[in-house]
Amino acid sequence: MNKLVVIAxxxxxxKQAHECGTSDxxxxxxxxxxxxxxxxxxxxxKIVITHGNGPQAGNLLIQQEESKKLLPPQPLNIVxxxxxxxxxxxxxxxxxxxxxxxxxxxxxxxxxxxxxxxENDPDFADPSKPIGPFYTEQEARVLREQKNxxxxxxxxxGTKIWRRVxxxxxxQMIVExxxxxxxxxxxxIVIAAGGGGVPVRLISDGTYQSLEAVIDKDKAGNILxxxxxxxxxxxxxxxxxxxxNWGLENEKPLDKITVEQAEKYLAEGHFLKGSMGPKMxxxxxxxxxxxxxxVITSLSRAxxxxxxxxxxxxxxx
Amino acid sequence: MNKLVVIAxxxxxxKQAHECGTSDxxxxxxxxxxxxxxxxxxxxxKIVITHGNGPQAGNLLIQQEESKKLLPPQPLNIVxxxxxxxxxxxxxxxxxxxxxxxxxxxxxxxxxxxxxxxENDPDFADPSKPIGPFYTEQEARVLREQKNxxxxxxxxxGTKIWRRVxxxxxxQMIVExxxxxxxxxxxxIVIAAGGGGVPVRLISDGTYQSLEAVIDKDKAGNILxxxxxxxxxxxxxxxxxxxxNWGLENEKPLDKITVEQAEKYLAEGHFLKGSMGPKMxxxxxxxxxxxxxxVITSLSRAxxxxxxxxxxxxxxx
Numbered sequence: 063m064n065k066l067v068v069i070a071x072x073x074x075x076x077k078q079a080h081e082c083g084t085s086d087x088x089x090x091x092x093x094x095x096x097x098x099x100x101x102x103x104x105x106x107x108k109i110v111i112t113h114g115n116g117p118q119a120g121n122l123l124i125q126q127e128e129s130k131k132l133l134p135p136q137p138l139n140i141v142x143x144x145x146x147x148x149x150x151x152x153x154x155x156x157x158x159x160x161x162x163x164x165x166x167x168x169x170x171x172x173x174x175x176x177x178x179x180x181e182n183d184p185d186f187a188d189p190s191k192p193i194g195p196f197y198t199e200q201e202a203r204v205l206r207e208q209k210n211x212x213x214x215x216x217x218x219x220g221t222k223i224w225r226r227v228x229x230x231x232x233x234q235m236i237v238e239x240x241x242x243x244x245x246x247x248x249x250x251i252v253i254a255a256g257g258g259g260v261p262v263r264l265i266s267d268g269t270y271q272s273l274e275a276v277i278d279k280d281k282a283g284n285i286l287x288x289x290x291x292x293x294x295x296x297x298x299x300x301x302x303x304x305x306x307n308w309g310l311e312n313e314k315p316l317d318k319i320t321v322e323q324a325e326k327y328l329a330e331g332h333f334l335k336g337s338m339g340p341k342m343x344x345x346x347x348x349x350x351x352x353x354x355x356x357v358i359t360s361l362s363r364a365x366x367x368x369x370x371x372x373x374x375x376x377x378x379x
Numbered sequence: 380m381n382k383l384v385v386i387a388x389x390x391x392x393x394k395q396a397h398e399c400g401t402s403d404x405x406x407x408x409x410x411x412x413x414x415x416x417x418x419x420x421x422x423x424x425k426i427v428i429t430h431g432n433g434p435q436a437g438n439l440l441i442q443q444e445e446s447k448k449l450l451p452p453q454p455l456n457i458v459x460x461x462x463x464x465x466x467x468x469x470x471x472x473x474x475x476x477x478x479x480x481x482x483x484x485x486x487x488x489x490x491x492x493x494x495x496x497x498e499n500d501p502d503f504a505d506p507s508k509p510i511g512p513f514y515t516e517q518e519a520r521v522l523r524e525q526k527n528x529x530x531x532x533x534x535x536x537g538t539k540i541w542r543r544v545x546x547x548x549x550x551q552m553i554v555e556x557x558x559x560x561x562x563x564x565x566x567x568i569v570i571a572a573g574g575g576g577v578p579v580r581l582i583s584d585g586t587y588q589s590l591e592a593v594i595d596k597d598k599a600g601n602i603l604x605x606x607x608x609x610x611x612x613x614x615x616x617x618x619x620x621x622x623x624n625w626g627l628e629n630e631k632p633l634d635k636i637t638v639e640q641a642e643k644y645l646a647e648g649h650f651l652k653g654s655m656g657p658k659m660x661x662x663x664x665x666x667x668x669x670x671x672x673x674v675i676t677s678l679s680r681a682x683x684x685x686x687x688x689x690x691x692x693x694x695x696x
Contacts, residue, residue: 147464
């Protein structure tokens, strides 16, 4: 009992794809998510929460761009930190309230988090992560010259088909791990490493310098889960289970698999890059590092999956 | 020794009035501030940091407004939370780095903070705090109708002379006080209640609901200082001392004064509303609640003022 679970929330825990992203809409989604989180806590799990920030950071980047004649656009590291405050606040407020309504006073707290990456990560040489607004060829040229942005064509046809790409390096360490552990020892529910954390590199004088890059939030979630010695790493997404041959006629949902099987399926290309691929990679890393199990499932099936009744469960043997 | 000081940083600790507010400019200001914070720590003071967010929240509000045809503008509670992430991150990163360069590994952490206010606060009936962009009369009318904003004329002449005003209620309690204390016990340097915190009211079911309001950051700093049992409350601003007859020929800077004197001068109208007034009010409250002393001075004189050599120092007797 009292297993420690790190929960990585997907984008739909905060903003659904069809929504435009008003604060009211986002609070409703956060409430739905918090109902499930409270259930897990009631079943005796201690929880730590991390979350994506794609739609929120994307909107902020567009807003920076749209106002650039009036105000200096804030860079990606700052925008990422903003979304940690934004999303962290919504969960912190809602989760504390729901605990109160359930008769428990539980401190819930968001820790603004930096995550160390290797400056020699191969993704710096060939960045792959598209972010922010779409540009015309002319706008792309100006941004390349003035800001040294790397801009790639992301659609075959159209006018606004260019987009900035940034590196998505592998996370190595949670800078604020000590503070997060102190809060857990004091029985806080902690929200950390939102949006994968603000990426920082270690420079020669031993200081951390933040970077315009995006860390995959599930991979950062694994580093967080290892840092707090979590028993379980729960990755929530929009499907109940990961699948072999996804979307094909012979699609086969995965139940309980070993790390070895997971690695084999991953190598065979069953899991989409930028989608199930990094989730499975993060799950594999967590279990290989000594975690009891990693679980990939949907929000609504989360408690069932923790009980072993659904989801894709990855264990050592 | 090892007195605990809560430091309330003014806007110029992050963005100077003549600057446009690029990330690079803001990091330079944060570095200047952190040099002074490190000095205080070297003198044996334990520090907790809070800060304003006026320019950053103002910019975000303008960016929300400028992009409203594309994206839903986020409300003031969310924008406030964003600035806590933004500014907290800059201090957290820089302060950790400077400690490292000074040969000390000190955990520095930003706690996203909610601050309880009284929903019957008189400022809700007659809001006084102007925020965000300036509007034309026509824009003001539309916003009044569509969003129920309270909009007031803030300049006598001109076209864009209307501005939204929001309540600035008195802070009552730091919701995350327990978490902040746990971090201090674990020897963290904590950044909290940024921008005065996200204001929340207590509703009948015992939950906290956030509000579109702005809490004065020095008044919130006093509540924070009381919550962590600080010995000293240090309010940094752009002048070395508070003054009687400020800006007049007979201006008289104040050195050491008692709470009683401070209250008398405040009642006599010596301190400007929205400027030195709330700082003096916050200082008085801190000392009356049992704090050893409150100090009002400029960033560059902060260590001297803590040593008792300058600044306006408010004590019980």
